[in-house]
Amino acid sequence: MRNTDAVMIKKAIVHVLDRNSDEPIFTDFEQDIQEDVHEFLEKHIIKSLQDEENRKGKFRGGVTAVKDACIKIFTEEQDFIECSKEIAAHLFKAMKSNNNISSSDLVICLYESFEKNYVGILKLDYKKSFIHQVEFVEDKLKVSIIPQTISLPGMSQRLQKCAFIKEIDEEDEYDLIVLDKQNYGNEEDGEIAQFFVQNFLNCSILVDNRDKTKLFKKATEKWTRRNLKEDIDKAQEVREEAINSLKNCAEIDVEKFTQSIFGNDQQMQENFIQHLDQEGLPVENFDIDKKWVEKKMKKRSIKTDTGIEIKGEYEDIEDKMKFEIRRNGDGTVSIIIKNVRSFQER
Template sequence: MEYIKEIHINEAIIHILDNSSEEPVINEQYLELNEDTYKFLLRHVDRCLKDEELKYAVFNQERNIVKDLSQEYLGGQNSLLEISKELARQMFILMKSRGNIASGDLLIVSIATEYGPMLGIMKMDYIKNYTHAIEFVDNKIGINIVPQFTGLPASSQKIQKCAFIKPLQEGQDFNLLVIDKSNNKEKDEYGSNYFISNYLGCTIINNKRDITKAFYNAAETWTRNKLNEDASTQEIVRSTIQKKLKQEDSIDVKALSEDLFKDQYEAQQDFVQFVSASGIDETIAIDKEWVAKKLKRVRLKIDSDIDLYINEETYDDPNRLEFQRNGDGSINIIIKHIINYIQK
């Protein structure tokens, strides 16, 4: 996967899309990118591009306004201000036709990255904030707390829907990066795909990170379900898979199952079938950067009453952590050479 680390914001515009209004409030000016505004936008863009829910997508073949407008801008045929107005109008039309799509601001941002320019579309749903209200009653001051529903997500909060669109070129693996999370109302009413299907007109495709993540989760689910009373074999399966993920560029699921379960043919078959039923091919290309991030810190939930958080270096060091097999399916986990500890 393309992990974007270098981001520069060129220009940005924001429009107001309030479901209680008959028309969107269309901005006629670019945002002033002072130090505070620039930091606020950069943090949101950076968080989105690092989000685990970020997906690859390709535009569908049929004509789509978002695709056409984005390429007009990225191809230098129109200004960000003009194309952003139509992008906002199209989103507002969709919001009014669907009913329960959350009100918010639509941020359109032009960014430069190490992989080239991108056009960002970020739907910033309003959040509920509280402020004080001062009233004078009989010449006396009264102060109450009242809710406000027009607050934008703080830079520490995650955006629910956004897209980062690339200039279209022949032979591209993907055309855009997309996040499409849904609140409960949207899930109940429309499913989770109005943003992808109706607005962007694109189709999600798997990338190396998604495939690696899906395999890791499928293997863990199988281990929990099939070996729930055999901690010794659980440890062998988990440690072997983690070693493969760190050391290999790809994993052959069938060969892995044979390595894990030796002469246990039924266990081999069951593992392979479960992974296949999870939509994963027999050979998996590993996303090494996702693995490094995922395994940087290991959490062990032991029985129902112990939680351990262990960094990768300590987890792999037999001089600090040891797994002892008792021969009855149970194990002892020994933490060694403790010099100091604190209680929280």
């Protein structure tokens, strides 16, 4: 699903979820899928499916309003409108659980990709935009800029919350792809964030090899910054070992990696493994997602405490003829860019 680069919208419908109202505003008609509407929906679907933050999910037991409605859409397309209302009503109920959850339009669509059907659920949060207004005042023409508070996200913007459900097979690893960009900055934000995945979709978020690869890279850097701020040599060793493992190995053995980095320092080993666990990475072997590595680790960025930032291709920074980090023996290093024939300022 994540590799989708084209979809065909077969059915779509829009319901209004205004949390200031007691009930959702349901429509009784499907959306006319004109060329520009198709492009609008297709771009948001593709962009969300390719977003690095989306996750695989599996429906849980208990209340399964979304799952049940999607199964019915797949098997009885003539019930699409009524099923969409059930999904919208369930989301509206979940939204009412917290006053800070934003009102939105809800688009539900049935689309086809690679000859398979999927249900897309897109929560279109309102964006503030501006339009001009033309009016006559005392026989004179007046043009004003006025705000529009219920504009929908443009095609260049990214959705905050959406889900893409495939035809249900209980034996499959996952049932849906979920994108939820809610900020988990504090307890209240956490409650808001969980309403979509837990209260509405009622699904468990899975951690696949792509997620594990990304988590390993991010968590290792986070731990290094926090614990090795005063030991630049060791910090460099940890970073280089992590990069080499991701680029040159087929899998990560977390315990073996930890032992190779920290040797017999049992306290550091336990501290690092505990940190990975807290970041959501299970302490177990996992296959490295090479596609993610190739895509996200093409460039490297180094920022020093002296205010200098260096960016370049990984291959160039790893080339000893072009780049070197030389230890000075006093806890500092010198970063040397070698064999430069010319340079430009930007």
